[in-house]
Structure formats: structure tokens, C-alpha cells
Amino acid sequence: MILAFIGTAGSGKTTLSGAFGRYLKENGYSVGYVNLDTGVRDLPYSPDIDVRDDVTSWKIMEKGYGPNGAIVESYDRLLPRVNVYVSEITKLAEEREYIIIDTPGQMETFLFHEFGVKLMDGLPNPLAVYLFSPDILKKPEDFCFVRFFSLMIDLRLGTTTVPALSKIDTVENLERYRRFLDDIDYLTSRLKLEPSTQGLLAYRMCSALPELAPPTRVLYLSAVTGEGFDELETLAYEHHCTCGDLT
Ligand SMILES: Nc1nc2c(ncn2[C@@H]2O[C@H](COP(=O)(O)OP(=O)(O)OP(=O)(O)O)[C@@H](O)[C@H]2O)c(=O)[nH]1
């Protein structure tokens, strides 16, 4: 089973990769780790496959690139080897029960660079977990945004994508988040009350959501307490067995 954690900078991908991997190992599974972040210095796990063996963004920065330019350049340099990575990860997936892929902090270098798209396209039946942290969810429109962003990742990478709220140990009122994320009818009814142009847009988008996508479950995770790990494990298993039907 191949799981790829995808999300904006600081959403918790690397911490979750380490913590969920440890959880799986404690439960008797064999786990392989893949690091795709050319800019990370320290990892809470030992990667079996690591792009930094080929390219690091900090070495490129020594040649005068700025941080963002260096990251893009690092994936330009990795692109000719994308098929090698696909083969290595696929081979590792034959040997281990779970493969955990930790993706770059700069999400755009994964979603908008050919390296990320080709890599995901080449892997056998991966499941993408789109992580977003509670601090980006303030207005009802934000909940609509993350639901659609998850679909956008699915569309872009051609990979079944499950939305996951990360760092739930930091929220006091998880029920409020759950209500907005689990119950699309509730979210849509709240958006109907929003007077702004964006509120109307979000209302129309969320009204169409049931027709556009199957009612995928949302995960609620904490890499600190391990909450939600059992559900992530179940979901990964269901994905593996049913090829993408996660209703
Ligand atoms: N409280 C809490 N903090 C978390 C959790 N997961 C990650 N963090 C913290 O969030 C910060 C970012 O975590 P990372 O795991 O580095 O996030 P990332 O998405 O890999 O970050 P980049 O790769 O740099 O984009 C760190 O300070 C973590 O300790 C969590 O479940 N709960």
C-alpha cells in the first residue's frame, strides 16, 4: 500500500510520516519510507529512498539561487530520473506492506512540477492524503476550499485523494470542524447565509459537491497523540482492496 502525504508548508507531512510509520511498525507491519523533499535537513524516520541522495536544494543555493529557485531547479534536475524513482518505489512496495511518501514542503513543486505528476502517475494505486491544519479553517468558505482542493489534487495527480485535518490535538472544538467537514448539507446551508460574493461562490460550489464527487470520508489526525491513525490504516486498506471507493 502506497500512501503519499501532501499538503502546504508546515501542515505536518514529515511529522506524520514518522509517527504513522512507527504506529504501523508497532502493529507488526513492514514499512518503507520515501523522502521527496530536496530541502529538508532532518527527518524523524530513516528513508529507504531519498531524493537528497541525488540533489539537495541547499547545494544549489550555494551556486547563487534563491530558496524558491533552488527548489524548482532541484526538481528540474530530478526529472530525468523520475522513472528510476518510480521503479525503486514500486520495488520497495513489493517488499514492504506499507510505503509512506513524504512530499516537498513547497506543495507547488509537487503538484505543478512534472516530477510529482509523473511520479504519482507511475506508481501502482497510491493513495494521496491531503493534509491541512486547523489554522487555515476560519470562515465557512475555508471548509469549502479544502474540500475542493482535495478534489483538485485528485484531478491533477490522477490519484484518489482523501482530505485530512492535521494537528487535531491543537483544537478545542473538534466537533465544529467535524460538522463543517463531514456534513456537506450543513456546510451548504451555512454558506447560503454568507452575504459576500465569495460566500455565494462557495455556496454554489458546495451545492455541486455531491454530484461531483463521492462522499469521501474526512480523516482527523494528530501526529502527537496518534488520534485517527486507526482510521487512516482502515482507509488505506479499503483503498487497496476496492481501488478508490472510499465512501
Ligand atoms: N501539535 C501538533 N504539532 C504538529 C503535528 N504535526 C506536526 N506538528 C508541528 O508542525 C510543524 C511542522 O511540521 P512538519 O512535520 O515539519 O510539517 P511539514 O508539512 O512536513 O513541513 P514542510 O515539509 O516544511 O512543509 C512542526 O513544528 C511540528 O512539530 C501534530 O499533529 N500536532
Ligand SMILES: [Mg+2]
Ligand atoms: Mg516536511
